[in-house]
Amino acid sequence: MRYPLVAALLAFSSAFPAIADVLTIKKDAPKQYVVKKGDTLWDISGVYLDEPWQWPDLWQMNPQIANPHLIYPGDALTLIYDKDGNPRLVKNARYKKLSPEGRITPKGKNAVPTLPLELLRPYLSYEQAISAEIIADKPYILGASVNTKMNTLGHTLYVKGDLHLNEAYGVYRKGNDLVDPKTNEVLANKAELVAIVRSFRSGDVANGVPASVKVELVKQEIKPHDFLMPAMEGQMLPAYFTMKRPETALDGTIIASANEMREFSTMDIVVLNLGSDQVKPGFVLDIQRQSPEVYDGRNGPRYREDSNSLEKFMTDANELFGIESDEDSSVWHMPKEKVGELMVFKVYDNVSYALIVKNQHPIRVGDYAVIN
Incomplete structure (x- = not known):
């Protein structure tokens, strides 16, 4: 009879329920790694894992440090296995030991980050996704103290809007529509930062008095009808991202890229038709492509x-x-196939920005961002 064999297999599978969740370590991964200047947690995890976004699992058991983001050049990391056979990276106490105070006190700006945040910062600072309705309500450039259509550093500009005195504002230009390919609905508009200005007259729109600003920083020439937002609005950047797979299925699409190229690769930025009700910063999704009919x-x-x-x-x-x-x-009709992975880092109401963290083929607009 086959029943005893079936029962034995069921007993075996129930006795080891976490086998499928065990991390797979690369065959050529070193037993010890010494942190170098410029390393990130992403880089280090990539030495050991094919899926670097799984770094939190690799760092779960670390008795030397309470926060794995606080590791520094010269620290030695050792690959061990816990009692359940799960691989873990720990700091080698014999090589370098932190005091209890060192485990909770930051050591300045040289701690190893999760991701190289300088790759994200330009996109967080220079591009936003805003609805046309919101843009229409923003103060905007009327003209300048000189008769020119394009203004630059040092110019005095006049603005239709009531501004806060001495406050810094970002000057943005309305860009392309971000369109949902399934519904053809305009989800938001790209908004690109062109300059930073500071107000020295607050203005009074009700009485026809424009606000006045001085140009302090220029990325592009400023044009009439470019609009203003407080300089820090939409610019908050977390110290690090907790990267994880979403617990529920998601089905989104890459609808644009930050570089406006036809194809893009690892560390490029893309825009998804997934908003704040579906994704959060740190979510890691698969990139899939539809195979041809x-x-x-x-x-x-x-x-x-x-x-x-x-x-x-x-x-x-x-x-x-x-x-x-x-x-x-x-x-x-052929199935979709995985061609890469991305991490969501900035989320708006209807769209989100994501960083491509892995790709086997060039990524394109129209590829899918999914969790099955």
């Missing part, structure tokens, strides 16, 4: 672009009306 007809399997017009028409018509075809071509 195949027409299988009298002339054998061919991709859609290689099929003739009649085959495309007949197949599309059959699918539209639910007709099963024997003689004409039939279409095969």
